[in-house]
Ligand SMILES: CC(C)(COP(=O)(O)OP(=O)(O)OC[C@H]1O[C@@H](n2cnc3c(N)ncnc32)[C@H](O)[C@@H]1O)[C@@H](O)C(=O)NCCC(=O)NCCS
């Protein structure tokens with residue numbers, strides 16, 4: 001199985017690209033959806049967040065007021081780190097579980113759409129890693145238009161993530177999304193074959209997954225040999 005990482009900055013077009021993957025019958029695990037689920041009323045994440053941020057962040061129906069929590073954490077790095085540390089374990093577990101279910105269903109290639117792939121160091125598990133990139137002016141413009149927010153709020157959200165150029169430098173593949181949606185479609189077609197071609201054996205053994213399989217096989221071999229020797 002192969003996990004393709006799809007990341008980028010806020011509003012650079014990850015969901016738009018993940019929709020193109022879905023249209024080509026690839027399964028997509030969306031970390032934003034998982035992050036929403038783990039904050040729903042009654043969940044462990046919900047309880048922890050209330051215990052830390054107080055009941056003031058709740059709406060009348062006792063769901064978390066996402067806009068209010070967003071205002072708090074995107075304007076204050078220490079509060080954002082606190083929220084990340086509360087929800088991070090639940091999100092990681094949710095991602096693992098979704099990937100595992102798709103693997104059980106027999107999918108060989110899974111797309112992981114996750115804004116904080118590099119920040120959470122999850123790029124260890126993805127191959128290749130695709131970064132959807134746009135220039136800073138376009139990013140600010142698209143974010144403000146989509147979320148109908150002020151320039152200040154939008155900039156706070158952009159600043160909450162690793163600089164986009166740094167993400168770009170860490171990518172295996174960069175999708176330039178500065179152009180129109182038609183241009184994006186064309187760019188996507190160009191990379192589709194490249195990213196979905198099966199790994200060669202050499203690429204597999206050189207990858208982290210290959211190293212883990214090798215390690216487990218050696219460990220199982222050593223344990224097996226020890227048991228065999230003990231019986232002799
Ligand atoms: C603060 C919250 C409640 C704001 O909710 P809201 O509905 O306004 O935004 P939404 O969840 O749709 O996120 C929109 C985008 O913001 C960015 N973003 C979200 N959380 C973070 C974060 N902790 N750090 C940096 N960027 C973030 C992502 O690019 C995401 O795609 C929410 O973003 C949240 O719970 N964040 C913490 C969980 C998390 O890390 N999510 C990222 C997915 S791994």
Ligand SMILES: Nc1ncnc2c1ncn2[C@@H]1O[C@H](COP(=O)(O)OP(=O)(O)OP(=O)(O)O)[C@@H](O)[C@H]1O
Nearest residue numbers: 009010011012013014015016142146179180181184
């Ligand atoms: N090539 C494009 N031309 C014009 N608008 C675009 C293009 N690509 C995406 N958009 C628009 O930009 C906005 C952001 O795109 P999208 O929601 O896919 O970003 P995202 O990276 O998934 O955001 P987030 O980090 O918040 O999840 C959306 O309103 C989308 O319709």
